Amino acid sequence: MVSKRQFLGRRGWTWHLLISVLALASTACRAAAQIPPPLPPVSAGVNDRFIDVTRQAGIGFTHQFCHDGIMNILLSNGAGGAVFDYDNDGFVDLYLLNWGPLDGVTKRGLKVAREPNRLYRNRGDGTFEDVTARAGVAGTGFASAAATGDYDNDGFEDLYVACFGANQLLRNRGDGTFDDVTTQAGVADAKGTGISATFLDADGDGSLDLYVANYLTFDPSTISEQNPGAYPGPLAYPGEADVLFRNRGDGTFEPITQNAGLYAPMHRGMSVSAFDCDRDGDPDLYVSNDDTPNGLWLNDGKGQFHDAGLELGVALNSIGEAPGSMNATLADANNDGWLDLFVTRFGYGSLYVRQEGGHYLDEMWRSGLGRLTQNHVGWGGSFIDFDNDGDPDLFIVNGSAFTLGGTLSLLLENDGEGRFSDAGKEGGAFFATPIDGRGSAVLDFDNDGRLDLLATTLANRPFLLRNRGEQGSRNHWLKLDVRDRHGRVAYGALLTVEGGGRTWNTEVLCPTGFLMQGDTRVHLGLGSASKVDRLEIRWPGGGTRTLHDVAVDQILKLREPNP
Amino acid sequence: MKLLPASLALGVVAVLFAGCAARSLSDKSDESAAAAPAHLADRVSYQRMADGLHAVLRAANAAWLEAEAGDSPVFTSPSDFGSRISDLNRGSHGAFLRRAAQEIATHGAEFSFAIRSPWPISPLGAAQTGLEEEALTVLPRSPGEPLFRDEQLGGRAYFTAVYPETATSASCADCHNRNTGSPRHDFADGDFMGVLVIRIPREF
Numbered sequence: 001m002v003s004k005r006q007f008l009g010r011r012g013w014t015w016h017l018l019i020s021v022l023a024l025a026s027t028a029c030r031a032a033a034q035i036p037p038p039l040p041p042v043s044a045g046v047n048d049r050f051i052d053v054t055r056q057a058g059i060g061f062t063h064q065f066c067h068d069g070i071m072n073i074l075l076s077n078g079a080g081g082a083v084f085d086y087d088n089d090g091f092v093d094l095y096l097l098n099w100g101p102l103d104g105v106t107k108r109g110l111k112v113a114r115e116p117n118r119l120y121r122n123r124g125d126g127t128f129e130d131v132t133a134r135a136g137v138a139g140t141g142f143a144s145a146a147a148t149g150d151y152d153n154d155g156f157e158d159l160y161v162a163c164f165g166a167n168q169l170l171r172n173r174g175d176g177t178f179d180d181v182t183t184q185a186g187v188a189d190a191k192g193t194g195i196s197a198t199f200l201d202a203d204g205d206g207s208l209d210l211y212v213a214n215y216l217t218f219d220p221s222t223i224s225e226q227n228p229g230a231y232p233g234p235l236a237y238p239g240e241a242d243v244l245f246r247n248r249g250d251g252t253f254e255p256i257t258q259n260a261g262l263y264a265p266m267h268r269g270m271s272v273s274a275f276d277c278d279r280d281g282d283p284d285l286y287v288s289n290d291d292t293p294n295g296l297w298l299n300d301g302k303g304q305f306h307d308a309g310l311e312l313g314v315a316l317n318s319i320g321e322a323p324g325s326m327n328a329t330l331a332d333a334n335n336d337g338w339l340d341l342f343v344t345r346f347g348y349g350s351l352y353v354r355q356e357g358g359h360y361l362d363e364m365w366r367s368g369l370g371r372l373t374q375n376h377v378g379w380g381g382s383f384i385d386f387d388n389d390g391d392p393d394l395f396i397v398n399g400s401a402f403t404l405g406g407t408l409s410l411l412l413e414n415d416g417e418g419r420f421s422d423a424g425k426e427g428g429a430f431f432a433t434p435i436d437g438r439g440s441a442v443l444d445f446d447n448d449g450r451l452d453l454l455a456t457t458l459a460n461r462p463f464l465l466r467n468r469g470e471q472g473s474r475n476h477w478l479k480l481d482v483r484d485r486h487g488r489v490a491y492g493a494l495l496t497v498e499g500g501g502r503t504w505n506t507e508v509l510c511p512t513g514f515l516m517q518g519d520t521r522v523h524l525g526l527g528s529a530s531k532v533d534r535l536e537i538r539w540p541g542g543g544t545r546t547l548h549d550v551a552v553d554q555i556l557k558l559r560e561p562n563p
Numbered sequence: 564m565k566l567l568p569a570s571l572a573l574g575v576v577a578v579l580f581a582g583c584a585a586r587s588l589s590d591k592s593d594e595s596a597a598a599a600p601a602h603l604a605d606r607v608s609y610q611r612m613a614d615g616l617h618a619v620l621r622a623a624n625a626a627w628l629e630a631e632a633g634d635s636p637v638f639t640s641p642s643d644f645g646s647r648i649s650d651l652n653r654g655s656h657g658a659f660l661r662r663a664a665q666e667i668a669t670h671g672a673e674f675s676f677a678i679r680s681p682w683p684i685s686p687l688g689a690a691q692t693g694l695e696e697e698a699l700t701v702l703p704r705s706p707g708e709p710l711f712r713d714e715q716l717g718g719r720a721y722f723t724a725v726y727p728e729t730a731t732s733a734s735c736a737d738c739h740n741r742n743t744g745s746p747r748h749d750f751a752d753g754d755f756m757g758v759l760v761i762r763i764p765r766e767f
Contacts, residue, residue, distance in 0.1 A: 235671050320675040407718075
């Protein structure tokens, strides 16, 4: 028999050792290679409406993803941020959130430092500068979503960051810096799996209160009994109650969830939207939940809520289930004067169109949206009148809940009556680029009257998409920067605009697009209307103001008069 | 095998182990199944689950008909019809099933069901997906035959079962014929009236 030594010889041993080492190394690299590298800039076609300006604008952010893939449900959601004008210079700035390592969630034994959240100050020339360190907003923890609101009535928008673990309240000092006042304000909610938040004046006392949506209580030792090849779904974990913090008016908050009638411990919140559903002058809440019915919490005007979701037809989708709802975006989809809701889902989404009498009908199929979204798991969904023709279109970022490989985003055009068609070709090359989409926001970062888009992704870079419009378009617009008597964004102000024979009813909203808050200025596409005949504002604190013959194609600042 | 150098074998084993380690879970049920008597079932197929749910819903529907509409639900006069219809509309067959479906969804059931018809009294009873539209066209031509299909909605995979619903008693046809909201008023006993759709998600 030939011995091994004689068979291989010295050179043979060397080659076999090398091959073995390479095999070992490739297994480690293969695991790491499941995270795609940051996507390069998307090259725009000549006729593309939206162009990727992320890099040239100076947004050099990458979402930190500390694992080899989407290994559990918490890693499937992503991180977002907020669009807000932190320095009151008239140009919206961007705040993007990051994750970092988290015991029991991210890869065991990984020794990496957390990458910071980043604040990008808009220079007003199409570029941004990273002012994170100067502003003191690097943040901590596993950040999910951000909301902004002037909770201390000093005229500067403050920041609240919802995290898995302790949340953060960052008070805007007004000098370009922020102060972490979480502990003294009492809004950490440290045991919660924070995933969304919104500011609203729930009890009408003139101070902004804070609603935080919590997801579920994650246990890394839970395994799925049904599909061993995938991580357990949301029903494998207990839900967590959301929290309503009442602003005492002295810089501190108190949790009043149960007293307010909002306590729902079995729900698994994904996002919260505040709007005046019944136009009775107080903010109501729509909470999107994962595998439990969504809630439409109606406010009695004194800060007492009850859930009318099932009764009004917005709790379940049209096939009778309560699948994972990501967020609700709000707009008057059929131009009948009432706000409707589009809900993105892991599963069949919904277009809830408000009917006479106050209930909603889910027109997902009739609107064409059922067919258009059939193959996509929708995450961030945002209404946007991208062509200023006076009706709200839709932008949806999509992505797999299980793998990182990219899915196409959708740009869907409204025909004015709540029927949608695919406008991706007009949208441009971005809509032919697969991304792992998560958060979405609408903004006008260059104040040119054409609405732009911001999308965040899982484990990759964000996309800032500038809307360069359509050549020869003669559609007009009006942007309203509505502030209350304290100088705050006047959340809850109701607006009626008439021009060119048409009427628009809308509201100053804290606009949510899954993990993201968008530009709070109210943008109206006016179509061919060359002036606004009448503009009425009904202020949250009561009182109205009416303007006539308002010029179009401008940003109009409106401030509630002092009493 | 005797001639494979140990280092190469180590590399092969490492590759195989990495492949196994990429799986997030091990299936403990395989271990227990191996010990159990071979004739015991350890899983239920999607179709069998859908058939079981259908059987439950049909039984509930029959019980409702008996309790609400009576054994011989013939309306003897317009006033009798009027009072019975108003009672039935509050707790009509469609409303009853929708209420049950809502209740089930509220309690975390991992399936859903709905009734659909080409002639819905309520807009909630109209087809809501492409497959439902197709079923409402195909099933009347194949009396008694259900339809089973894999369906994708909003990026999520479902097993969808569609069962034909016929007028199983005189009250079914009569109630729909006399309802002013019905788009059709000529149903007869045994006619195809719509479908019951049961969906079971395959991703969670």
